[in-house]
Amino acid sequence: MAAVDLNAESLGVPRKQLMESSGNAVARVCRDLADPGSTVAIVAGRGNNGGDAFVTARFLKEYDVTVHLLGRPETISTDIARENWDALVATEADCRTVTDSTGFDLGDPDVVIDAMLGTGVTGALREPEATAARALNDAGATVLAVDVPSGVDADTGKAAGVAVEADHVVTFHDDKPGLESLDCEVTVADIGIPAAAELFTGPGDLLALRRDQQSHKGDHGDVLVVGGGPYTGAPALAAQAALRAGADLARVACPEHVAREIQGYSENLIVSGFSGDHLTPDHVPDLLELAADRDVVVFGPGLGNSDETLDAVREFLSDYDGIAVVDADALQVVPDVDTEATLVCTPHQGELQKMGGETADDWRDRTDLVRDFAAELGHVLLVKGAYDVVSDGDEVRVNRTGNPGMTVGGTGDVLAGVTGALACVLPPLDAAAVAAYANGRAGDVAVEEFGSGLVATDVLERVPAGMEVNE
Template identity: 45%
Template sequence: MRFISSSRMKAIDRNCEYLGLLPVQLMENAGAAIAQSIREKLESGKVLFIAGRGNNGGDAFVAARQLSGFSGYSVKVILLGKSQDIRTNEACHNFSLLRFSRLQMLEIKDSSQLAALASDWFSEADLLVDAIFGTGVKGIIKEPESTAVDLINREGKAGKTVISVDIPSGLDPDGGGFEKAVHAELTVTFHRMKTGLMSENAKKYTGTIKVAEIGVCADAEQYVGPGDLTMLHRRQSEGHKGDSGKILVIGGGPYSGAPALAALAALRAGADLVTAAVPESVSEIVASYSPNLIVRKLSSNILCPDDLSILPDLIDSHDVVVMGMGLGRASETLEAVRKILPFCRKAVLDADALSALSGSIFETLAGNCELIVTPHAGEFARLRDMGTPEDHEARIKAVREFSEEKGIVTLLKGKIDIISDGKQTLMNRTGNAGMTVGGTGDVLAGLTGSLFSRNPAFLAAASAAYINGTAGDLAFERAGNGLLATDVIEKITEIIKEADIG
């Protein structure tokens, strides 16, 4: 059975909306699943819904409306709070629909009102539906929710049936500690089993767990979307210089533009400091791209083993190393790359640096360096020492198996990007034909490094692929086939700002 964290579920919900599946549709399906579960437990009788002000409550409003349409059920709804404080448009919409029904509703403003209801609404109910909190609660429960949990549990101990919506209210959805929670006979959760439902402590509260399908589209889970960006680290208002990432770009020699593009992309993606370590022969050219770049000269015309006299200290003072753009494949350069990697804690390898990954290098790095590689199909074939499959499903399998075997994250670039760490796999279909122009891969590498400084490797790589492609799509609207890599860089900030991760 596959489990899902609360943050991942929220990301999938957002991706559904991006794909055109509206939240109100998912809420209607969730409510229908709850109503059906109630009917399976109770052929007729009195049902009391205790609803919070979020989407969990919204699911309950739908269920109450649908259940009231069946004969034999007396339905009452308690809203914990004021209706004007309902937090989402979908929940507000479904609460307003209840006003046209014949069921009884009550808005609770403080816990004393709940105590007054204990002897009638609570004690008279045959079945109680806990829809106070969903997957968003952590820590101490406040009033009137705390009293509501106590009253539900009192009725449960008296033999009443208690059904929890998505997760028993009070439980940490990701398995952390909690103050108290509803003891449910049945928990109806949606789409996938939540991580927090399977902890040993949680099993005392969940009762039987039913996973209900609510129509989540497969693409929302298989392709990167704006929802995935909600899982990224947010810049803190009280942060200091360097807290949002220090990136070291090692590249250049035969080419000067590639490392500059990677460095500029890292800055636009939110890194605080970006240093470009480039051969002396191109250092002034790279510096001329922007005064925002810090440029460190290496020893000669190409990266070589002599540069290890300064690079380890530079690497140590940065969070992530992005290496390979414009390096060339001279034997001494590839030797230098292999010697540099063991000093890295986190690294993104692109372009020429990928040619250094041979022999036992992955075993050497295992456990010491978190590695993301960003090959195109030809480079991936050389890494595996076998061809890259043309068939899409076979290509996914190849990326997943390679990533698992090497203990790395692979971002295979293509018309549809494939990102995998061997356990998780996502695809990205943003981007356009104009992005075949030189330099967009360098932009992706720098963007990946910037996100990697503050986020797990898989999330960073997948999000970078989406942001890079979406920025390219925005740039293409203006430039068409005249699109340049620098146009993509300038659009990164729009995506970052919209996702609120800058």
């Protein structure tokens, strides 16, 4: 939901407007639960969940409303929640702050609105929320929770400790998996988030890339790029892009006669050469052994399309059961391979047609064609174009970042490497969608400086900028 909110804002629907709609939705349900003149106690946290409830208080003019803020007003964590708190205070509403949980007094309300914590919080409740939750459960009032009962995991419906026992829940935009297991009535409120906020990739998708502060080396991926022979730049671009996109290690397996050249592109790469001047089936056992200890394999950049090489790709994919990003000439063998591997295929529209898929000029028509072909293949497709279309055969995402300057050679290799890095830490569909967004965004940064004269290395160097989250 945080991602969808941020994507909606990038489309011109500000989060403050969504908060207004959310608060109004809670107020509507509250009116169904109690007659005008009834007493309503709102217990609010200091995040946007509390902000929703501050709005709710303004809409309940015909009720006797008391707002209990858990903490000091200056610690309210978002600007829009703070603005709605200030608006309540300015109207002389009955606003109280709870800075000592031992003194928490809920009174004797008819309805209690739980707005302490939202869907983004997991784990056991701390103080003062734990004491407040017990008070809500003991109050004997009808309990209405905002988005999810505080203390309940929105994904699982389980609680790690004390949790609010809600009679009703108003959740926003879409149902939450964990609410199905709760013994309460759930209202899903439409708060005006456009469908485009879920269809089109946006800055909110980058939120999934936040790192744990206690991360260790290797936690964010070890990527193996299998490529090179006829070409040397392509595997080097892909491997460097994996590093720029956050992978901890990037390795290249290539013919030994180009290994030194590929190593020369960057001292950050770990390069392993195999005999000969191109990939053959004889190399597959060693590649499988090397790939077994990696998180993701990027297969295809610069490999070429000799018969022996394509036979080797078939053999590798037939015996591989990990995650692989398949690009360039390697794509053409995918439809005929029976594999246990999880594949993310990154064709442009010409390569898609060589694979047996269909395309269309209008991106809307193309989404259906890509979805159907992904379902037929049983793999994720990232079909490159002015509008990139990503599908796993069920869900579809569309990416609109990027520009005509990115038709230059090598930008697809950068995308393959970025996809490989993100597939180490995200589910395949999400990895492909976020990679398309970040890669296109990097190209948009590059084109501002170089115009139509940008080259692939310009995009590569700006991948970190393409992945920056601006909340």
